[in-house]
Amino acid sequence: MKCCKKHCLTIFGRSYKHEKIFWTAFEKFICTQYNLENYSDNNRCRSCYFVKVEIAKMGKKNSNIVCKFGGTSCANAQNILKVEEIISSNKNRKFIVVSAPGKRSTTDIKITDMLYTCHNALMTTGNCDAIFGQIAERFLAIAHDLQIGNIQLILEETRQDIYRHKSLDFTASRGEYLNAICIAKRLNLPFIDAKDIIFFNEQNTLDENRTYTAIATKLKGLQGAIIPGFYGTDVKGNIKTFSRGGSDISGAILARGVNASIYENWTDVDAFLVCDPNIVENPQKISKLSFQELRELSYMGANVLHADCIFPLIDTNIVINIRNTFNPNCSGTDIVQVKDTQKTENVITGIAGKKDFTILHIEKAMMNTEVGFVHKVLSLIKEENISFEHMPSGIDMISLVIESKLLQGERKVRLLEKIEREVRPDCLKVIENIALIAIVGHGMQGTIGSASRVLQAISKANINIRIIDKSSGELNIIVGVNNADYAKSIQALYAEFFD
Ligand code: ASP
Numbered sequence: 001m002k003c004c005k006k007h008c009l010t011i012f013g014r015s016y017k018h019e020k021i022f023w024t025a026f027e028k029f030i031c032t033q034y035n036l037e038n039y040s041d042n043n044r045c046r047s048c049y050f051v052k053v054e055i056a057k058m059g060k061k062n063s064n065i066v067c068k069f070g071g072t073s074c075a076n077a078q079n080i081l082k083v084e085e086i087i088s089s090n091k092n093r094k095f096i097v098v099s100a101p102g103k104r105s106t107t108d109i110k111i112t113d114m115l116y117t118c119h120n121a122l123m124t125t126g127n128c129d130a131i132f133g134q135i136a137e138r139f140l141a142i143a144h145d146l147q148i149g150n151i152q153l154i155l156e157e158t159r160q161d162i163y164r165h166k167s168l169d170f171t172a173s174r175g176e177y178l179n180a181i182c183i184a185k186r187l188n189l190p191f192i193d194a195k196d197i198i199f200f201n202e203q204n205t206l207d208e209n210r211t212y213t214a215i216a217t218k219l220k221g222l223q224g225a226i227i228p229g230f231y232g233t234d235v236k237g238n239i240k241t242f243s244r245g246g247s248d249i250s251g252a253i254l255a256r257g258v259n260a261s262i263y264e265n266w267t268d269v270d271a272f273l274v275c276d277p278n279i280v281e282n283p284q285k286i287s288k289l290s291f292q293e294l295r296e297l298s299y300m301g302a303n304v305l306h307a308d309c310i311f312p313l314i315d316t317n318i319v320i321n322i323r324n325t326f327n328p329n330c331s332g333t334d335i336v337q338v339k340d341t342q343k344t345e346n347v348i349t350g351i352a353g354k355k356d357f358t359i360l361h362i363e364k365a366m367m368n369t370e371v372g373f374v375h376k377v378l379s380l381i382k383e384e385n386i387s388f389e390h391m392p393s394g395i396d397m398i399s400l401v402i403e404s405k406l407l408q409g410e411r412k413v414r415l416l417e418k419i420e421r422e423v424r425p426d427c428l429k430v431i432e433n434i435a436l437i438a439i440v441g442h443g444m445q446g447t448i449g450s451a452s453r454v455l456q457a458i459s460k461a462n463i464n465i466r467i468i469d470k471s472s473g474e475l476n477i478i479v480g481v482n483n484a485d486y487a488k489s490i491q492a493l494y495a496e497f498f499d
Contacts, residue, residue: 004164009094065092066260068229068251071102071110072268073325074179077145082325086266094224095258097251098183100175101138111135111175116314117170122162132159136167139178148185154178157396172240176228184226192218192225198232198253200240205252206312215257227254248306256312263318265305268324272304272333275351280494281489286350290339293349293440296476300352300438323427337444346443347450348497351490353437356404357389359467362419363397363427373423380418384411389436390469390478399467401480404432434466435486439493445474454479457491457496
């Protein structure tokens, strides 16, 4: 074994003239790579051999994979057996987060939706036995087919708990809870209840300290565990769920908590697609996405992954790997913190969109000289607890783009009256049935002509653009078209950038 100092000083692809600087860089590298607070002097190995051994050891220590299996992957016993195969094919797949059973066919109903109905029945009629009976039947069938023995007692306890708690979040969370118990029995792994490891604070956001301490304590020494997604415990000790699709967030929290080497998110598609396959036949797959691109695309309707699931992973090197339970050999999509824009092949990474927005268009002569005009309008919107998506403007006009579902009935009438009364516009128009389309990609940064291509593609398809919004960040361009032109616009954009 020979120490080769020269090699040591260039071990990370960069050469360092001074040994001291090299070691500082080395410590920083190790800390970021393996999520360590610090990497002490004692761990220093003054030879390239030991450096490699240390890195290999750390790599091993952090080879845990966190997997999250979505609703379709857990929809019935047949699918759960595929989940079992995937888990047992790689011993590093240790910490498994599961959703509630989803749809078995396009016409089926997700267990979580049935649980929302169950809560509704309980609150309106005082009885939810009929719908709970249907939910129980699905779990009984799963338990029977997985040959995990009798789960009648757990189901009965759950039914009673639902009556006792009378809480929407508690009831909604029982799909994940029961499914995780069944899968844990099948895989012979410990069931760790999310209520004991995921905690919310007063603001109902993640209590990071409490959560990560609990994860470290509860999972310490375990060679694996099954954890229900979607929920945790609030400050009062009650069950609280994330928003819909929130098991993705639970998986990300777990991945951070155990310092996973990778967060595999197993779903029912091969990869994140460039756009909705219901609009463009067989669109290209995206092999790599950045966290920012994911957020933009998910927020605008690409529903492979929850838009908020990147937050626990920011400042880590954990990659999210989207995989298909029904085609496990496909490598899927990697979602990484930062994408090397030099290596970005396409100008655009993806296109997503949503229908049903409303534009509130306000005109007033000399608006530009009236200090606080926009502030006044926005305060009125805030008073009605409405959030807006975009606000393109001109000298004497602003347009506020708002989700139509937030601007309905009395609330809408009240807001319009308030705007008329308090800002006295010359013109106040409500334009409904607007679709927003986000054209997203780091490749647009500094690429001259990308916006022009977007606009030309849509205009060549003979479609009228109602609004355009583009920030200086150059990550996305938002265009608004009539709902009726939505699909045609996406087809035109796909043809321009990908065909
Ligand atoms: N089961 C929940 C839902 O349907 C959470 C999840 O699957 O992520 O939204």
